[in-house]
Amino acid sequence: MTIHTPTTEAQACAVVKSVIGSATPLSIRGGGTRAGLGRPAQAASTISSAGLTGITLYEPAEMVIAARAGTPLALVEQTLAERGQMLPFEPMDHRALFGGEGEPTIGAIAACNISGPRRINAGAARDSLIGVRLINGRGEMIKSGGRVMKNVTGLDLVKLVSGSHGTLGFLTEVTFRVLPKPAAIATLQWRGLSDAQGVALLSQALGSPFEPMAAAHLTAGLAGDEALTLLRLENFPDSIEYRAGELALLLGEYGVPDRLEGEHSAALWCEIRDAAFFAGTDEAVWRLSLKPTDGPKAAAAIGRMLPGARWFYDWGGGLVWLAAPVDGDAAAVRTALKPLGGHATLVRAPDAVRAAVDVFQPLAEPLMRVTAGIKKSFDPDGIFEPGRMYAGI
Numbered sequence: 288m289t290i291h292t293p294t295t296e297a298q299a300c301a302v303v304k305s306v307i308g309s310a311t312p313l314s315i316r317g318g319g320t321r322a323g324l325g326r327p328a329q330a331a332s333t334i335s336s337a338g339l340t341g342i343t344l345y346e347p348a349e350m351v352i353a354a355r356a357g358t359p360l361a362l363v364e365q366t367l368a369e370r371g372q373m374l375p376f377e378p379m380d381h382r383a384l385f386g387g388e389g390e391p392t393i394g395a396i397a398a399c400n401i402s403g404p405r406r407i408n409a410g411a412a413r414d415s416l417i418g419v420r421l422i423n424g425r426g427e428m429i430k431s432g433g434r435v436m437k438n439v440t441g442l443d444l445v446k447l448v449s450g451s452h453g454t455l456g457f458l459t460e461v462t463f464r465v466l467p468k469p470a471a472i473a474t475l476q477w478r479g480l481s482d483a484q485g486v487a488l489l490s491q492a493l494g495s496p497f498e499p500m501a502a503a504h505l506t507a508g509l510a511g512d513e514a515l516t517l518l519r520l521e522n523f524p525d526s527i528e529y530r531a532g533e534l535a536l537l538l539g540e541y542g543v544p545d546r547l548e549g550e551h552s553a554a555l556w557c558e559i560r561d562a563a564f565f566a567g568t569d570e571a572v573w574r575l576s577l578k579p580t581d582g583p584k585a586a587a588a589i590g591r592m593l594p595g596a597r598w599f600y601d602w603g604g605g606l607v608w609l610a611a612p613v614d615g616d617a618a619a620v621r622t623a624l625k626p627l628g629g630h631a632t633l634v635r636a637p638d639a640v641r642a643a644v645d646v647f648q649p650l651a652e653p654l655m656r657v658t659a660g661i662k663k664s665f666d667p668d669g670i671f672e673p674g675r676m677y678a679g680i
Contacts, residue, residue, distance in 0.1 A: 288331060288332060288333060289331070289332045289333070290316070290332075290333045290334075290335055291313075291332065291333065291334045291335065292334075292335045292337050292338045293334070293338055293339065294338035294339065295339075296339075296420070296422070296428055296459050299334065299339070299422050299457060299459060300422055300426045300427070300428060301426070302334055303334070303422055303423075303424065303425075303426040303457065303670065304425075304426035306332065306670060307424075307425070307426065307668055307670065308668065311330075311331050311332050312329065312330040312331065312332070312669065312670050312671070312672075312673045313330050313332050313333065313334045313457075313670050313671055313672070314328040314330035314332070314333045314334075314453075314672055314675075315333070315334055315335075315336075315398075315453035315457055315671065315672060316333050316334070316335040316336070316337070317335075317336050317337075317356065317357065317389075317391075317392035317394050317395035317398070318337075318357075318359065318360075318389040318390040318391050318392040318395060319387060319388075319389030319390075320380070320381045320382050320385065320387045320389040320390070320391050320395070321381050321385065321387075321395060321399065322385065322387065323385050323635055323636075323641075324381070324385075324399065324452070324634065324635075325452055325641075325646055325647075325672075325675045325676060326641055326642060326646050326674050326675050326676065326677075326678070327638045327641055327642050328672070328675065329673050329674045329675075330672065330673065334457055335357070336355070336356040336357035336392060336394050336395075336457075336458070336459070337357050338357060339355040339356050339357040339358075339394075339459055339460075340354075340355050340357045340358045340359070341354065341355050341358060342354045342358060342362070342363065342366060343355060343460060344434065344462070345366060346434075347370045347372060349434070350372065350464055350465045350466065350467075351417070351434050351462060351463070351464050351465065352366070352367065352462070352463055352465055353418065353434070353460060353461065353462040353463075354393045354460065354461065355394075355459060355460050356392060356393065356394025356395075356397075356457075356458040356459050356460060356461060357392050357394060358392060358393045358394070359390045359391065359392060359393075360378065360380075360390075360391040360392060360393050360396060361390065361391070363393050367465055367468075368468065371467055371468050372465045372466065372467055372468060373465060373466060373467075373468045374396075374412075374415065374463060374465060375405065375409035375410065375414075375415050375464075375465065375466045376402040376403065376405055376406055376409055376410060376411055376412045376414070376415055377402065377403030377404055377405040377406070377409075377501075377560060378391070378396045378401045378402065378403055378412060379401050379402070379403050379560050379561055379562075380560070380561050381401075381561070382561075383561045383562075383563040383566040384561060384562050384563070384565060384566055384572065384634070384635055385635060386566070386567065393461055393463075394458045394459075394460075394461055396412055396461075397412060397413075397416050397419065397448075397449050397458060397461040397463075398448070398449070398450075398451065398452060398453050398458055399450065399452055400412045400413050400449045400450035403560040404500075404501035404502075404503060404519070404556060404559055404560055404601055404602070405500055405501055406602060407493065407500075407501065407502060407602045407603055407605070408498070408499070408500045408501070409466070409500070412449060413445070413446045413449035413450060415463045415464050415465075416432075416445050416446070416449050416461060416462070416463055417432050417433065417434070417445065417462050417463065417464055418430075418431065418432035418433045418434065418445060418460075418461065418462030419431050419432060419444075419445050419448055419449075419458060419460070419461050419462070420458070420459045420460040420461075421448060421455070421456035421457060421458045421459060422456055422457045422459065423455070423456045423665050423666060424456065424665055424666030424667055424668055424669070424670045424671060425667070428459075429456070431444040431445050431448070432444070432445040432462065433462065434462060447661070451676075452672065452675055452676055453671055453672045453675065454662060454666070454671055454672045454675055454676055454680070455661070455662065455665040455666060455671065456665055456666070456671060457671065469500075469521035469522055470522065470523045470524065471521070471522065471523065471524045471527055472519065472520070472521050472527075472548070472552060472553070473519075473520050473527050473531060473546060473547070473548050473552065474517055474518065474519050474520070474546070474547040474548070474552040474555065474556070475517070475518045475520070475531060475534060475535070475544040475545070475546060475547075476515055476516070476517055476544055476545040476546070476547055477515070477516040477517075477538075477541050477542055477544050477545075478513045478514070478515060478516075478542075478545070479513045479514055479542075480504070480514055480516050480541060481514070481583075482504065482506065482514075482582070482583035482586060482587070482600070483583045484516075484541065485504035485514060485516040485600070485604075486504060486579055486580060486582055486583055486600060486603070486604035487580075488504075488516050488538055488541050489502040489503075489504060489516065489518070489579070489600075489603040489604055490579055490580065490603060490604065491537065491538060492518050492534055492537070492538060493603045495533075495534065495537055497520075497530040497533050497534050497537070498520075498522075498530065499518040499519060499520060499534075500519050500520065500521045501517070501518070501519035501556060501559075501601075502517065502518050502519070502601075502602070502603040502604075503516075503517045503559050503599065503600060503601045503602075504516045504517070504599065504600040504604065505517070505559070505564075505599045505600075506597070506598060506599055508597070509564045509597070509599055510555065510558070510564070516541070517555070517556075517559075518534065518544075519552070519556060520534075531546065559599070559601055562608045562634075564597075564599065564608075564610075565597070565608070565610040565635075568610065569613055570597075570610040570611060570612060570613060570635075571610070571611050571612070571613045571615070571617065571633065571635065571636040571640065572608070572609070572610050572633075572634045572635040572636070573608075573609040573610075573611070573620055573631050573632065573633055573634060574606060574607070574608060574609075574631070574632045574634055575606070575607040575608075575609055575620070575624060575629055575630075575631050576605060576606055576607075576629055576630055576631075576632075577605065577607070577624065577627055577628065577629025577630070578605065578627070578628070578629070579600075579602075579603050579604030579605045580604065581627040581628075581629065582600055582604040582605070582607050583604075584627065585607065585623050585624055585627055585629060586598045586607055586609070588623035589609060589611070589619060589620055589623045592615075592616065592619035592622070592623060593611045593612065593615040593616070593619055593620075594612075595611070595612050595615075596609060596610065596611040596612070596615075597609070597610045597611075598610070613636060613637065613640065617633065617636075617640065617643075617644045618644070621645075621648075630648035631648060632646065632647055632648065633645075633646045633647075645677075645678075646676070647676050647677065649677075650677070655677070655680075658677070658680060659680050662680050
């Protein structure tokens with residue numbers, strides 16, 4: 288397979304133009320940490336952002352940062368940390384889950400809308416993305432958005448591109464708004480609750496004025512013998528002390544929580560963020576998105592259909608990470624979700640499985656027509672990542 292590594296936008300445009308009409312589609316590569324995400328690549332050539340690196344703009348006072356797409360995420364986070372700032376959405380690192388050795392890039396974070404536990408409070412990656420530069424399927428450079436959140440049309444296009452997994456174009460630069468890092472972090476932990484009790488606790492806490500920044504429930508066996516229900520509090524120490532006390536009173540029916548701080552707390556949330564409990568296994572891994580109170584029902588139904596399945600809850604129960612035997616009936620996952628109105632994404636599985644099932648939730652026919660039309664407008668010849676998200680698109 289040919290790998291193109293442009294170092295300028297002009298070179299990237301030339302690469303795209305060179306394959307127009309040649310029936311040689313392109314797959315897009317960032318740091319190579321998410322090669323197993325989506326349907327298997329159906330391209331004979333690759334265009335890589337590895338040569339497009341460097342922070343192009345950082346204005347701490349304006350809380351905005353821009354970087355070329357191939358810039359390592361670690362460099363962006365280090366640069367922000369030096370000024371007491373951070374990306375608001377706590378992006379997931381897929382290396383543990385996929386067993387990869389690449390380096391996550393800021394462009395891939397934007398392209399795949401990668402978000403972590405803070406999403407329930409701070410929003411997804413696309414909510415912080417305010418500007419992009421990308422090359423469309425005609426080899427044209429498109430700029431949308433910018434340094435400030437004013438141009439509504441531009442922001443709509445920015446949000447459209449985020450989460451498209453490279454099917455609409457090749458990102459060359461992205462701009463994010465950032466936030467100050469919290470002065471302190473603490474985690475409240477309840478032990479031994481059932482799934483239904485744990486999600487009920489999380490829902491009650493998130494509906495309170497005491498602002499948990501992350502909320503998760505781990506089933507027994509993932510991080511110890513007991514189930515763990517977790518709320519993460521961030522802000523100034525005095526604020527955390529007050530809110531922790533009020534939450535303990537509000538949630539008194541569930542028992543007295545433990546309190547985690549420092550490295551133990553940070554390590555646990557990293558495992559939740561990266562779904563690291565499922566690292567190093569040959570299980571198929573799914574992300575289920577549904578109403579939080581329906582999460583335990585869906586998980587129980589799937590557990591009956593797929594013996595041996597394991598799961599945990601993030602985003603207050605609205606996100607269920609599920610690991611199931613790879614030889615199980617993949618259709619059972621969506622069968623269990625159908626009456627609940629949720630949707631499922633197959634995150635990790637062998638190529639043969641990902642080629643045989645719908646990796647992303649199937650769209651209704653009207654939405655599929657809209658999706659195909661958007662793809663056609665950006666990429667009329669189907670150059671970028673054909674079939675990555677949906678067969679035939």
